[in-house]
Amino acid sequence: xxxxxxxxxxxxxxxxxxxxxxxxxxxxxxxxxxxxxxxxxxxxxxxxxxxxxxxxxxxxxxxxx
Numbered sequence: 001x002x003x004x005x006x007x008x009x010x011x012x013x014x015x016x017x018x019x020x021x022x023x024x025x026x027x028x029x030x031x032x033x034x035x036x037x038x039x040x041x042x043x044x045x046x047x048x049x050x051x052x053x054x055x056x057x058x059x060x061x062x063x064x065x
Contacts, residue, residue: 036064037064040061040064041061041064044058044061045058045059045060045061046058046059
């Protein structure tokens with residue numbers, strides 16, 4: 001990593017006030033809603049906690065928002 005102001009002039013990276021992710025350089029935005037819903041259901045189904053006062057178990061995940 002170059003020090004501030006000592007970068008190679010051939011670099012085309014620029015400071016952007018709008019923080020635009022040009023050509024998906026830093027991250028890619030994708031709709032992960034379906035994957036996330038399925039993963040949450042997979043992780044939560046069958047989860048249970050037991051204590052002195054009783055037991056709680058997740059038996060169904062009907063909606064994920």
